[in-house]
Amino acid sequence: MMQVFRILISVVSSKFVALYLGPIGLGLVSLLNNATSIITAITNFEFLTVATREVALIKGSEDNSALSKTIATLQKMAVFIGLFGAIVSLFFSKTLSYFTFGTQEKQHWFILLSVYFIITSFSNARMAILQGMNNIKRLAICNIIAAFLTASGTIIIYYFYRIEGIIWVILYSSVVLFLITMYFTRNYSLKFTPFNLTEFYKQSSPIFKLGFFMSINLILGQISKFIIKLYINDGGDSLQIIGYYEVSIVILVNYLGLIFNAMALDFYPKLSTISTDNEKVKQLVNNQIEIALILVTPAIVLMYIIAPFLIKLFYTAEFSSSFLILKMALFSVILKAVVFPIGYIVLVKGNKKLFFKQALFGDIVNLILSIVLYHFFGLFGLGLAAVLNGVFFGIYIYLMVNKHYNFNFFSEGKRLVLINLFIGLVAIAIVYSFEQFYMYIFISILFIISALYSLKELNKRINLKHFISEKINRRK
Incomplete structure (x- = not known):
C-alpha cells in the first residue's frame, strides 16, 4: 500500500515536471541523477543497506548500550562518507560537468551537490535505525x-525556476528526508562520542568492507546506464531522446516493477530460509515463476493498449515517442517474470x-546491445536491446544455476513459460503489423484470451472461489 501511494505521488509530480521541463529538461534530470548515483555508488559503500543490517543484528539484544554504541559508530561513518562524496563532487565538478552534459557550464551543479552528499549520508544513518528496528x-x-x-x-521549484531548478530540487529533497528521519528517530541518541581513530577503525572496518563489496555491482550498473545515456545524448544534442528513454524506463521499472517488488517482499525471505535445500529452492522458484507469468502477461498485453494514453496522462503528448521503445521493450517484462525468481538463487x-x-x-x-542497436535502429533499437538482454541474461543465469545448484524447470513451468512467451510474441506481431484501429481490436481480443487463461491457471493453484470467500468472511 505504501508503494502504491508513493507511486501515485510520483505520477502527479512527474506530470508537472513534464509540463515545466519537457523532454529536454527530463533528459537533463536523468543525466544528473545518473551522475549523482555513480558518485553515491563509489563513495557511499551501500551505507543504508549495511547500516540497516548492523542495527537489525542487535535489535533483539536487551543491551541498550550496544544499540547506542552502534548508532554512534554509524553517525561517525556518516560524517566520513558524506565528506568523501562531497570532496569527489567538489574536486571533479568541472570534469563531471563536461562528461555529463558536454559542457563545463553546469559545474556549479556539482559544487552544490557536495551539500547533498553530506545531508543524505546523515539521513541514511537515521533511516537505517527505522529499517533496522523493523x-x-x-x-x-x-x-x-x-x-x-x-x-x-x-512542483513549486520547477514552476518558478524551470531547468535551473533541477539542482535545487535535489537539494530540497535531501533536506526534507533529513528533517523527517531526524523527527522519526528523535528517541535515539544523536550524541557524538569522543573520536578515537583506532576504535573507529576496529568498529567500522568490517562494515566498510561489506559495503564495498556490495557497492561494486551497483557501481558497474550505474556506469553502464550512464555510458548508454551519454551515447544517446551525442555530446548534448539528443537530450530529447534521453527524455523519451527515461520515460520508458520509469514505466518499465517503477510502475510495472511494482509487481516484482510486491513478490520479492514475500519470496526473498521464504527463499532465504530454505537456501541450503536445493530441491526446496527449485520448488519455490518454479512456483514463483508460474505465479509471476500468470500475473504479468495479461498486464503487459493490456499495456500495449493503454501505454500511449498513460504516457500522455502521466507526462505530455511530447513524450509520445517513448512508445516506440515500449512497443518492443514491454515483452522484456515477460522475460523478467521468468528470470527474476531465478536470479535470487545465487x-x-x-x-x-x-x-x-x-x-x-x-x-x-x-551496454553493448543498447549502444549498437540504438546506433542502427534508433528508439526501436533500445526496445530491442531490452528484449535481447533479457534473453541472453536469462540463458546465462539459467545455465549457471543449473550447473551449480541443479536447478531446472518443472514440466508445468515449461508449459507456462512457452505459452506466455508465445502470447507476448503475438502481441508484438500485432503491434507492428496492423494500423492503430485494428491493432487495438486484436490486442483487446488477445488480452481477453490471456486474462482468461491466467485466471484458469491461477484457479488451479489457489482455488479463487474459496480464496475470495475466505477474504470476505475475514473482513466481516
Missing part, C-alpha cells in the same frame, strides 16, 4: 510524508563470486 508503521509514515513534501516542493546461496559475474554479465550485455 518499525514498519513509522517507516511507512516517514516515506509517505517525505514523498508528499518532496513532490509538492518539486543471492540467497551467498556465492559472492557468482553474484558478481551475474551482475557483470548483465551490465556488459545491456
Whole structure:
C-alpha cells in the first residue's frame, strides 16, 4: 500500500515536471541523477543497506548500550562518507560537468551537490535505525510524508525556476528526508562520542568492507546506464531522446516493477530460509515463476493498449515517442517474470563470486546491445536491446544455476513459460503489423484470451472461489 501511494505521488509530480521541463529538461534530470548515483555508488559503500543490517543484528539484544554504541559508530561513518562524496563532487565538478552534459557550464551543479552528499549520508544513518528496528508503521509514515513534501516542493521549484531548478530540487529533497528521519528517530541518541581513530577503525572496518563489496555491482550498473545515456545524448544534442528513454524506463521499472517488488517482499525471505535445500529452492522458484507469468502477461498485453494514453496522462503528448521503445521493450517484462525468481538463487546461496559475474554479465550485455542497436535502429533499437538482454541474461543465469545448484524447470513451468512467451510474441506481431484501429481490436481480443487463461491457471493453484470467500468472511 505504501508503494502504491508513493507511486501515485510520483505520477502527479512527474506530470508537472513534464509540463515545466519537457523532454529536454527530463533528459537533463536523468543525466544528473545518473551522475549523482555513480558518485553515491563509489563513495557511499551501500551505507543504508549495511547500516540497516548492523542495527537489525542487535535489535533483539536487551543491551541498550550496544544499540547506542552502534548508532554512534554509524553517525561517525556518516560524517566520513558524506565528506568523501562531497570532496569527489567538489574536486571533479568541472570534469563531471563536461562528461555529463558536454559542457563545463553546469559545474556549479556539482559544487552544490557536495551539500547533498553530506545531508543524505546523515539521513541514511537515521533511516537505517527505522529499517533496522523493523518499525514498519513509522517507516511507512516517514516515506509517505517525505514523498508528499518532496513532490509538492518539486512542483513549486520547477514552476518558478524551470531547468535551473533541477539542482535545487535535489537539494530540497535531501533536506526534507533529513528533517523527517531526524523527527522519526528523535528517541535515539544523536550524541557524538569522543573520536578515537583506532576504535573507529576496529568498529567500522568490517562494515566498510561489506559495503564495498556490495557497492561494486551497483557501481558497474550505474556506469553502464550512464555510458548508454551519454551515447544517446551525442555530446548534448539528443537530450530529447534521453527524455523519451527515461520515460520508458520509469514505466518499465517503477510502475510495472511494482509487481516484482510486491513478490520479492514475500519470496526473498521464504527463499532465504530454505537456501541450503536445493530441491526446496527449485520448488519455490518454479512456483514463483508460474505465479509471476500468470500475473504479468495479461498486464503487459493490456499495456500495449493503454501505454500511449498513460504516457500522455502521466507526462505530455511530447513524450509520445517513448512508445516506440515500449512497443518492443514491454515483452522484456515477460522475460523478467521468468528470470527474476531465478536470479535470487545465487543471492540467497551467498556465492559472492557468482553474484558478481551475474551482475557483470548483465551490465556488459545491456551496454553493448543498447549502444549498437540504438546506433542502427534508433528508439526501436533500445526496445530491442531490452528484449535481447533479457534473453541472453536469462540463458546465462539459467545455465549457471543449473550447473551449480541443479536447478531446472518443472514440466508445468515449461508449459507456462512457452505459452506466455508465445502470447507476448503475438502481441508484438500485432503491434507492428496492423494500423492503430485494428491493432487495438486484436490486442483487446488477445488480452481477453490471456486474462482468461491466467485466471484458469491461477484457479488451479489457489482455488479463487474459496480464496475470495475466505477474504470476505475475514473482513466481516
